[in-house]
Amino acid sequence: MAVLKKGPWPKFYFTKNGKGGIRRKTYLSAVGDVPPTNLFEYKDVGHTDEAKKEVLKVFDGQSPFATPKPERLIKRVLEIATDEGDLVLDSFLGSGTTAAVAHKMGRRWIGIEMGDHAKTHCAVRMKKVVDGEQGGISKAVKWQGGGGFRYYELGEAILNEDGSLTGDIPFDVMAAHVWFSETKTPWSECKIENVKCKIEGTKSTVLGIHEGTAYVLLYNGILKDRSVNGGNVLTRKTLEVIQADLSARGDGSRGRSPSQDARPPEYEKIVVYGEACRLMAPTLEALKIEFRQTPYDLVTRR
DSSP: OHHHHTOSOOSEEESTTTTSOEEEOOOHHHHSSOOOOSOOOHHHHOOHHHHHHHHHHHTTTOOOOSSOOOHHHHHHHHHHHOOTTOEEEESSOTTSHHHHHHHHTTOEEEEOOOSTHIIIIIHHHHHHHHHTOOSTTTTTTTOOOOOOOOOOOOOOOSBOTTSOBOSSOOHHHHHHHHHHHHHSSOOOGGGGTTOOOSSTTOOOSEEEEETTEEEEEOOTTTTGGGSGGGGOEEOHHHHHHHHHHHHTTOSSOTTOOTTTOOSOOSOSEEEEEESEEOSOHHHHHHTTEEEEETTHHHHHTO
């Protein structure tokens, strides 16, 4: 009673008559509901039996998962830690419960799983969620279906653990890796549809142009017999080929005189990836070329 007569406690106070540590007092009026605690009772968030029944219902009576989590438990966690529209990452997707709950609650999500059940179960479950399945928390959140998702599989690794290249990587795979590491956008051959190589049947050294920078890859014999060392070294010869490939774009690239094309150049500098560079620094600077060594600069720029 004596404490109550003194009025509300301050938000922060010292324990043990001022000789202890500092503690914080949270009032119900400040949070609008019961503050979250470390203890989740099964009547509020479900239990293992409930979780197994949810999974069995989703997968037509079959489940390879020994310890699935109930959707109500994940719902509680996401209510505490996220808001609608936030991005939820589950790097061990398992049966896909977190992704399913996040989707139903209006969160964006990314799920990662290395097991085969990523395709046979997780993708199947999420398709049912999109179609409006009514298990788990669906009724509680008034879920009626909607949205969508994309399913991707990782390709072969580009680099070994020591940073060296793995095996004989195709040019297109390396090109996609270089392009994404530089621009953070996906690359495909459609980016060079307008590039016409001087020799029939060969691809362009030019990966594309992004925000004023032209990206070039000398790799895996892209120049075939047009240069020494299979065309993977930046020399005067390979530079001529690169310039020819850039000119073949026919879209205002540097190298045209003002009388030939009054439009400004499409790119301001060139980034070249290759095994080695035989050009001197003053030459690179004059031509606004930045050389990056493969694979060293791929590792350091990850």
